[in-house]
Amino acid sequence: MFDFTGLSNAVIEGDNDQVQAKVKEAISANVDPLAIINQGLIGGMNVVGQRFKVNDMFVPEVLMSARSMNAGIELVKPLLAGGEMTNRGTVIIGTVKGDLHDIGKSLVGMMLECSGFKVIDLGVDISPEEFIAAIKENDGKILALSALLTTTMLSMKSTIEECVEQGMRNDIKVIIGGAPISQEFSDQIGADGYAGDAAAAVELVAKLLQ
Amino acid sequence: MFDFTGLSNAVIEGDNDQVQAKVKEAISANVDPLAIINQGLIGGMNVVGQRFKVNDMFVPEVLMSARSMNAGIELVKPLLAGGEMTNRGTVIIGTVKGDLHDIGKSLVGMMLECSGFKVIDLGVDISPEEFIAAIKENDGKILALSALLTTTMLSMKSTIEECVEQGMRNDIKVIIGGAPISQEFSDQIGADGYAGDAAAAVELVAKLLQ
Amino acid sequence: MASLQFNELAYTNLNEFIYGHAKKPVVCSNGMVIGGGTVYPEVNLTLPTMLINEETMPKVLSQYEEMIHGICSKAHELLSPGIIIEIELLPPCTFNPEWGVDVTKVVKGVMNEYYTKFGLKSLLRMTVVDIREGKTLTHMYKGEHWDNVIKTFRGCAEAGADFLAIESIGGKHLHDEAVMNCDLPRALFSLGVVGCRDMAALWDEIVKISAETNCIPSGDTACGFANTSMVMAHKNFIPKVFAAIDRVMCAVRTLVAVERGAIGPDKDCGYEGVYLKAITGTPISMEGRTAACAHSSSVGNIAACLADCWSNESVENVRLLGGMAPTVYIEQLIYDCRIMNVASARGSALEMRDILSESDRMYDPQAYVLDPGVVLRISQEIVKGKTHFERTKIAASATIKELRSAFQDGLVQLDAKELKYLDIFEKQLKTIPNDEAEFTQFMIKNSTLDKFDPAKYDFNFDAVAK
Amino acid sequence: MASLQFNELAYTNLNEFIYGHAKKPVVCSNGMVIGGGTVYPEVNLTLPTMLINEETMPKVLSQYEEMIHGICSKAHELLSPGIIIEIELLPPCTFNPEWGVDVTKVVKGVMNEYYTKFGLKSLLRMTVVDIREGKTLTHMYKGEHWDNVIKTFRGCAEAGADFLAIESIGGKHLHDEAVMNCDLPRALFSLGVVGCRDMAALWDEIVKISAETNCIPSGDTACGFANTSMVMAHKNFIPKVFAAIDRVMCAVRTLVAVERGAIGPDKDCGYEGVYLKAITGTPISMEGRTAACAHSSSVGNIAACLADCWSNESVENVRLLGGMAPTVYIEQLIYDCRIMNVASARGSALEMRDILSESDRMYDPQAYVLDPGVVLRISQEIVKGKTHFERTKIAASATIKELRSAFQDGLVQLDAKELKYLDIFEKQLKTIPNDEAEFTQFMIKNSTLDKFDPAKYDFNFDAVAK
Numbered sequence A, B: 001m002f003d004f005t006g007l008s009n010a011v012i013e014g015d016n017d018q019v020q021a022k023v024k025e026a027i028s029a030n031v032d033p034l035a036i037i038n039q040g041l042i043g044g045m046n047v048v049g050q051r052f053k054v055n056d057m058f059v060p061e062v063l064m065s066a067r068s069m070n071a072g073i074e075l076v077k078p079l080l081a082g083g084e085m086t087n088r089g090t091v092i093i094g095t096v097k098g099d100l101h102d103i104g105k106s107l108v109g110m111m112l113e114c115s116g117f118k119v120i121d122l123g124v125d126i127s128p129e130e131f132i133a134a135i136k137e138n139d140g141k142i143l144a145l146s147a148l149l150t151t152t153m154l155s156m157k158s159t160i161e162e163c164v165e166q167g168m169r170n171d172i173k174v175i176i177g178g179a180p181i182s183q184e185f186s187d188q189i190g191a192d193g194y195a196g197d198a199a200a201a202v203e204l205v206a207k208l209l210q
Numbered sequence C, D: 001m002a003s004l005q006f007n008e009l010a011y012t013n014l015n016e017f018i019y020g021h022a023k024k025p026v027v028c029s030n031g032m033v034i035g036g037g038t039v040y041p042e043v044n045l046t047l048p049t050m051l052i053n054e055e056t057m058p059k060v061l062s063q064y065e066e067m068i069h070g071i072c073s074k075a076h077e078l079l080s081p082g083i084i085i086e087i088e089l090l091p092p093c094t095f096n097p098e099w100g101v102d103v104t105k106v107v108k109g110v111m112n113e114y115y116t117k118f119g120l121k122s123l124l125r126m127t128v129v130d131i132r133e134g135k136t137l138t139h140m141y142k143g144e145h146w147d148n149v150i151k152t153f154r155g156c157a158e159a160g161a162d163f164l165a166i167e168s169i170g171g172k173h174l175h176d177e178a179v180m181n182c183d184l185p186r187a188l189f190s191l192g193v194v195g196c197r198d199m200a201a202l203w204d205e206i207v208k209i210s211a212e213t214n215c216i217p218s219g220d221t222a223c224g225f226a227n228t229s230m231v232m233a234h235k236n237f238i239p240k241v242f243a244a245i246d247r248v249m250c251a252v253r254t255l256v257a258v259e260r261g262a263i264g265p266d267k268d269c270g271y272e273g274v275y276l277k278a279i280t281g282t283p284i285s286m287e288g289r290t291a292a293c294a295h296s297s298s299v300g301n302i303a304a305c306l307a308d309c310w311s312n313e314s315v316e317n318v319r320l321l322g323g324m325a326p327t328v329y330i331e332q333l334i335y336d337c338r339i340m341n342v343a344s345a346r347g348s349a350l351e352m353r354d355i356l357s358e359s360d361r362m363y364d365p366q367a368y369v370l371d372p373g374v375v376l377r378i379s380q381e382i383v384k385g386k387t388h389f390e391r392t393k394i395a396a397s398a399t400i401k402e403l404r405s406a407f408q409d410g411l412v413q414l415d416a417k418e419l420k421y422l423d424i425f426e427k428q429l430k431t432i433p434n435d436e437a438e439f440t441q442f443m444i445k446n447s448t449l450d451k452f453d454p455a456k457y458d459f460n461f462d463a464v465a466k
Ligand SMILES: [Zn+2]
Pocket: C167, C221, C223, C227, C269
């Protein structure tokens, strides 16, 4: 069996060159492409996610790891049959209408990606209609809404109401977060959950998709 | 016409002896008993209420005035035909179930009495059923509920619900107050109003009974 | 049970009378020493709007858990040398002692977790609510109410409380009446006669339970008494001088806990604790500006002059932009304590104390009577009294005298109405006989049973007459 | 418009560099002098959870009215010598300038009422939100977004604002990327090149409006920049040393407001204001422990060392046990200010300043760079730079050097990961060419248009090349 330790470590280090070298080595050794991705690349990324969660890695380091992982995946992709690559589910994420706060939402997206979810980040100031369109287009399973202002958090409610109106509320789980958000507010507007930070968001998504 | 200034001033001073002397004087002069009460005694008390509101009198002074007014009324009462004495409406007041805070509620009661309302003070730790019984018994027009704990304020809601169940919600106005209470909470539980202090409570009651 | 006598002050030197240092520090098993040089933050918290009953208890407990997690995590992050958490149990958690015990377990569990994981030192003060009032009370020292209070104390102590405390209310209804009427003799009867006797009975029991459970009997406050006056004065319902005199009178009552064996730290909302510290050397918790979340104050800074723990009084678990309110308040308290402790380390503690006093002293007689120098002077008079009755009376007259001369010296602002009431209270005091039995007889005759029922207190009139 | 040059420090003596005193105090028409010896509380407030639209505007206005009533009433009660109220307009109130104007009128109306009735002195800072971002932005200096910003400034000034302020965001998207990647050169480009240019254009306009409306152009903060780093560092997402370096770099950008004519007081959330004060003598507002309602902080006390106004950053209008949160926070701020002002009156201001610094300095590099002595030393280096680009680069390198030697001297705690990043940032800095044009060319080539579109900024490459 191929030893993936070196490859995983290169991902953890965020060492692009090393990752590419190790992936090529594995390919030459005829290792199953899916194993390269799941055990080698994503395996390393899972460690990164864990270490970030316990404050053992900084965001720039996580981003470097993610970039190197993606570089590795690009090398393997041509060897895969169509549709063979899977993920743990698709998350549509964005900051709600009227609110331009970006970074907190991006961090949650980053952590979700590290944990093997597919993330569609719509950006900021997103209307209910835009969220709905993205869910439909990408077969989203989770809708993650962010708001940092007390005066925009009610846009979360409108977005959930739009889901109901479109008859798709049962097909999607809605999670919310941001400085003024609380579990109580989440209950009030009928969201499926609230997360206080990026790590909690990952756990919440995992739980909801079980 | 009889000059009530001396009598009113005696009430404002809270001078029991002087009030009784002036009332006796008026009675001897064959002054209309209702005028003695309304112009002389209650007239003085109205000034007291106004002065208390602008921090020009202390509670003990108001209580002394109230006592002297009542002493005066006792002297006049025998001269009145039954039912001739009127008031501006009856307020049932109490601290809700589970809550033993007394003074704030008593102050509101005191100020309402000063302003010519009839006040039935049920005390503290009062159940919805007890409130209902008191409304029926006294033909109460206003139900004033007090709570000082975040964990008892929901008893206000149960009390209002009990009024609805008893089919008497339309016959009574419910007002609420106490440290943790806000207008928002009042709206939430369907009360008719919230007052932040005793003076505001008097204004609220007057407005609701118009 | 034996009673300690405090006939002279613990402090003779004003320069030793300062925050963070108590003559009789409380040494705790985790190494924290209250009054040993460091001022510790003491955070107080309560539930948001919710009912407490059998059904909601799981939610209640998870609220407490969330709050303590937030607090401990912030305290660890800000490197607090230690914290104190106070839980004032809500009535249903004393009416049902097992609920109070469950709260204690959950809270202490989280505290232990942070000690084990991060070495965060913390102490838990469980304050049982004094439920001995209301329509169903049959007796102060037996029957359901008393039993539940005692059971709750024992249960909380066994469940891990470090300190036991209470805001006891014996004689409170008399005092409510006294406040509304600004009736100083009635306040004196409530505090110096009925209250002190009730404290002795209650605290003998708390001290006994503490000894049996290896817990610390910390102290009582006159919350239902002087704080009622304080709030009323703050709203201009009664003169501020009444509240100031009442505060000092309360000291004699609160002191009884220590006479019966309590060792501190005295509870936060008992501003009269400064007198307790002066007389007994017991460390005290105080609350001031950072308790604005619970009530506005005219003693925001001066309250810190002699504090050994610094508290926010009470805050609900509601969300602010910066986080849940209890977490926000522990942060503020930690920074407040840093200022005081760094000043001590730099040798500037006395100057800091005097700055804190000068900040507020001038503007309100209630602030003035918390000034360390004033506290020592009045305390010196109080200890001359031989009985609680005498001491409480002296407390009142000495405070009146002190306020009058402070006004004359331009040290405190008092308007004409306040000055008029100083005269009124002086006259009221003169009507009080020197004989406690005579006074008691008069007061009982002039009280209604709903305000004070001697039978419910086992109030032995002969004992007073002796 | 002409630009002021600050080539030497306003302060040469550390003993003059202190809270409450600024070399160029701001004298206001109501007699309040900011930086004239008294630290004033500056309370900031915001709406609770609610929508802002045409329909809800009456409710919005009554919320503001209620908040200002509560604040003014408390300030009067606590005898505050004066207060400052800051309203940070919410986006809809800048997108619809007339709404922002209505808010100003309501707020100023209540403030005037308390001045007329009770003589309460107060000043209103209107902070327009910089809406120049988002999908519909076509240009930074023309079109709907720019026009609304300018209209709102003018409208607020005409409606009675005393101070105009903004937290401008030119170059912010570049900076967001820099923070996420801990990319110092990119942060430098965002702040020292793009940001400074944007500040000049924007502040020329604000200064012009101020002159025409008899209003005071107060200042800017790098809220969208260094405060993003601060929050990220606080969550352990990036190294604290990045946030510390970023903070000092931001000073050069924030300073541009003063170069173009702003006179202070600089805004609360710009902790870099201490550098502004050092270099220009402009009074500053600061926020610390009493802003825990808005965000946790590692500079709770040290932030007060040089404050001329003392702020709570932001609090929603929610109910706490002691009253509505804005009222609670003005009380806390007033007591905080009393401590500082009484210390000054007693001649202990320097000792108080040093206590505040020592309280926090050791525990976080972000606190360390706010120490008055450190501020003067680094400022001395910054003013040696001839251009904003050079100054920002110097700010970074001087901060790295200062932190390194502080660590060696045991004056600040830095763990191994933080130290590693000091090395990394030093290396990053070395890659930056001395030629601004070369650097700019490189950065533009390596940025995507969604992060920085030169065309939207009228970014004239030739001008840089000169
Ligand atoms: Zn209390």
